[in-house]
Every structure is written in structure tokens, then in C-alpha cells.
Amino acid sequence: MVDGREVELDVLRIAHGGVAVAELGGRVVFVADTLPGERVLARITDDRHDRFWRAETLRVIEGSADRVPHIWADASLDRPPEQRAGGAEFGHIAPARQRTLKEEVLRDALGRIGGLPQDRIAALDPHVIAVPGRHDGLRSRTRVRLHVDRSGRVGPFAARSKRVVPVHDLPLAVESLQGLLPATAVGREVDLVAASSGSFAAGRRDARPPITERVGEREFRLEALGFWQVHPAAPAVLTAAVRAAVDPALLDPDADNLDLYGGVGLLAAALAGDADVRVTTVESDGAASAHAAANLADLPRARAVEARVDAFLAARQQERPGATVLLDPPRSGAGRDIVEAIVAARPAQIVYVACDPVALARDLGTFAAHGWQAVTLDAFDLFPNTHHLEAVARLVREE
Structure with missing residues (x-):
């Protein structure tokens, strides 16, 4: 048993979830509150797993040039690990390096989880883009x-x-x-x-x-504690990103275009834009779906359906192929059944909005297995000082 043992670790790389990776005696150690290139004194907190252990940083021995004073004193190394506030796990890292670390996680997930070949990842060239707001990422949550x-x-x-x-x-x-x-x-x-x-x-x-x-110029009504993007710039950034991702040459205004996991209609409005585009937004939460119907009432060819996405896709009577399908699933992703149902509908293009790089990579891998490839992928730093990101990908079927 080594739980509680203090060790010196050389930090090698970043991992998904806001922790870094070191090695000890040939074993992987996931260690918090550090970043690649540092040497730290850490305490082993979990040695129950055969393949890896977990540790927490106690002190920096050799710091990275990208380490900055933590943006939140209540989460800094000055506090004992058990008294450090969670929710700002990248708060000790310079903002530009935060974004490159997120890019590394995204690229690793695309290859290791999604199985995308390296030339495909290189062609996508995913970058995490800074968004409007303070450079240090403070005051960025509503x-x-x-x-x-x-x-x-x-x-x-x-x-x-x-x-x-x-x-x-x-x-x-x-x-x-x-x-x-x-x-x-x-x-x-x-x-x-x-x-x-x-x-x-x-x-x-x-x-x-x-x-x-x-x-x-558009207003969206929602429940007081209903889902809405937390960064002040996020709704506008994602609206623009979705519009940029959609290939107008593949957008058939008369097709059965879909906005899956649509919430209160933000991205359905982005898909419809100012054009006369037919779009159905699908959301399982009754209150959110009702708000979506009201929020999109001025768009004559937009409608809101309250339903689980899987049930909707299984029951729908498709009128014509060639739709644009937009999906913004929860953090767990869409999953194989939803991906296969979308593919079976023979869309013209798919735009996938994701808040988790591992779930995105897994689903892109499933799409790829059915002949659908991501041709664009942009990521946005909508959660600065954390490990989270938001990504928008467009997929088309390979000929």
C-alpha cells in the first residue's frame, strides 16, 4: 500500500479531465494541479488500480514557464489539497498554454478513442480558439x-x-x-x-x-434554471460557428432538416438563419421544447417537437433524404444507436456540436465506420481556466 506516500514526479503530458500524467516505477500516475514540464512533490491518493494511480500536487520543485499565480486563491497550492476549491483546474496555467493543452487532448482523443488516422487529424488541424472576453478568462461564467x-x-x-x-x-x-x-x-x-x-x-x-x-436581435425564453450556455459570448460564438460549418451548397431548405437535442431553439435559429429553411428541433424536456416553439414562432417553417431523440428518429416518417442534421448532445455524446439512426436517414451533411472531446471522438469514429468523415473541426475556449472546451464539426459522406 502506497496511498498517502509522498513522491517526486516529472510531469510528462496532459490527460483528459484536467489532470496531468507522470510515471512512477513504470506505472502511470494522474496528478492534479500541475502541467507538463514540471517536477513536483505529490502525494499518492489512490493506489487501488493496477494500471494507474492518482496523486495531488503538494509543492512545485521545478516549475513550468507557463505556470502563473492561480486565478483563485481558494484553489491554489497554498491550501491543503482537501481544502482547494474545484472548478478552476487550469487556473494556474497561462491562458495560451491552456488552449494548447486542450488541443493536445482533442487530438489525442481523435486518434486514440476515435481511431482517426493521423493524416485525417492533420487535415482537420483542430485548434482551440479564444473567444471575446477577458484575456485571463475571469468573469466568464453567467x-x-x-x-x-x-x-x-x-x-x-x-x-x-x-x-x-x-x-x-x-x-x-x-x-x-x-x-x-x-x-x-x-x-x-x-x-x-x-x-x-x-x-x-x-x-x-x-x-x-x-x-x-x-x-x-433574437430573444430566447427559458426556465429560470434551464440549460443555457454559461460563457457570455457562447451563444453568439456557437451561432456563428454553426452557420459557418453548414455548407450552403448542401443545405436544402425543403428537406427535413433537424436540430437534435435542441433545447430552447438556439441552434435551430442558427440553422434557419434569415432564410426560409424548414427545420424541426427535437428536445425531451417539455418546458424547454415549449419555449423552443415560442422562440421560433416567427420562423414559419420551424417547429419544435417534444421527444427523446432516439424515439423521434425511430418513429419519424422521412419525407425526403438530403437533410442537414445538427446535433448538440449532452456531455456523454450521442452514442452508437443515435449515430446509426442519423446515418440511416441519408442526410446531406451533419453538424455536430460537442462539449466533451472524448465523446466527440468516439462518435466521430462511429460515423467514420459508416463512411462519414469530419471535414471541418473548430474548437472554442468557452470554459477558460478549466479543462473543458466546445467543438463544432461538419461531416460528409465519403464517395
Whole structure:
């Protein structure tokens, strides 16, 4: 048993999930709060696995030139690991290096998980693009979920645990949320939300009226605690990215174009644009689907369907092939059954919006096995100071 043992580690590369990779005696060690090129003193926290161990950084012995003072004092190495706030696992890394590390994870996933050949990955040349906002990535979240411990104290969970860490500062939250941070609360969670129509704090069971978000000239109504992109620039960035990804030569306005996992209609509106395009947005959440119907009411050929995506695809009567299919699945991805159902519908092009590089790579691999290849792939740094990214890929069938 080596759990709790302190060791010196040379950090080799980055891994998915915001941790880095070192080796100890031929065994992989996933170590938090560091980055490639560093030598750190770390404590082994999990030695139960045959193939790998986990560790936490205690002190930097030889630092990287890309290490910066952590953007959140409550998550820095100055605190014991068990008292470090989670949610900013890249906060000690210079912003430009954060993006290159995310690119490395994306490229590795495409090859190792998706099975894409290296020449295909090279042709895609995926880069993680900075988005409008502060260079340091601070004040970049309009939604923050905090947790409440048994004593009523409020804060994020400690990294990789369910232990609440009380905090007095939320540097990633937009300014209007900072003043809403409560010291104590009842219940299990507190959501802080900054919407176009105002900012508020609410528990999960609080009954609040719907809110409004504005993207360009269009307004979107949604439930107060319903899903919406957290970065202030994200809705506009993804709207532009989807429009750029769609090949107009392959977009048939009269085809049975689809927006799967459509939420309140943001990307269906992007697909329709100002053109007379027929599009159906599919969403399993009843409230979100109802809002989508209202949000798209001014687009005469847009409609919203409340249904699970798998059930919808299995039951639909396709009127004509050659559709543009847009999908924005949850973090777990679409999965084999959904991919195969989309392929069976004989679309003209597929635009895939993803928030997890591993799930994206897995699904792109499944598409590739059915003759569909990604021809464009752009990624966006919509979650700065974390390991997360958002990606938009366009797929076409190989002739």
C-alpha cells in the first residue's frame, strides 16, 4: 500500500479531465494541479488500480514557464489539497498554454478513442480558439452552481470530492453574481444566474418565472434554471460557428432538416438563419421544447417537437433524404444507436456540436465506420481556466 506516500514526479503530458500524467516505477500516475514540464512533490491518493494511480500536487520543485499565480486563491497550492476549491483546474496555467493543452487532448482523443488516422487529424488541424472576453478568462461564467453542507455553508466541492469548500470569492463568475454569493443557505444547492433579463440566486426547488436571453436581435425564453450556455459570448460564438460549418451548397431548405437535442431553439435559429429553411428541433424536456416553439414562432417553417431523440428518429416518417442534421448532445455524446439512426436517414451533411472531446471522438469514429468523415473541426475556449472546451464539426459522406 502506497496511498498517502509522498513522491517526486516529472510531469510528462496532459490527460483528459484536467489532470496531468507522470510515471512512477513504470506505472502511470494522474496528478492534479500541475502541467507538463514540471517536477513536483505529490502525494499518492489512490493506489487501488493496477494500471494507474492518482496523486495531488503538494509543492512545485521545478516549475513550468507557463505556470502563473492561480486565478483563485481558494484553489491554489497554498491550501491543503482537501481544502482547494474545484472548478478552476487550469487556473494556474497561462491562458495560451491552456488552449494548447486542450488541443493536445482533442487530438489525442481523435486518434486514440476515435481511431482517426493521423493524416485525417492533420487535415482537420483542430485548434482551440479564444473567444471575446477577458484575456485571463475571469468573469466568464453567467451560471454557477454551488453546494450546501450540513452546516449550511455554501461553496463549490473540493476538487474530485463531494466536500463543500466555503469561499468568499467567485473569480470566474460575472460581476453581477459576486454580490449574490451567500455565506449560508438551506437545501443542497444554490444556483447563481446572470441572464439578459437580470441576475438572481435560487435553490433548485425555488419557483421562479421564466427568464429571457438575447442573442443579437433574437430573444430566447427559458426556465429560470434551464440549460443555457454559461460563457457570455457562447451563444453568439456557437451561432456563428454553426452557420459557418453548414455548407450552403448542401443545405436544402425543403428537406427535413433537424436540430437534435435542441433545447430552447438556439441552434435551430442558427440553422434557419434569415432564410426560409424548414427545420424541426427535437428536445425531451417539455418546458424547454415549449419555449423552443415560442422562440421560433416567427420562423414559419420551424417547429419544435417534444421527444427523446432516439424515439423521434425511430418513429419519424422521412419525407425526403438530403437533410442537414445538427446535433448538440449532452456531455456523454450521442452514442452508437443515435449515430446509426442519423446515418440511416441519408442526410446531406451533419453538424455536430460537442462539449466533451472524448465523446466527440468516439462518435466521430462511429460515423467514420459508416463512411462519414469530419471535414471541418473548430474548437472554442468557452470554459477558460478549466479543462473543458466546445467543438463544432461538419461531416460528409465519403464517395
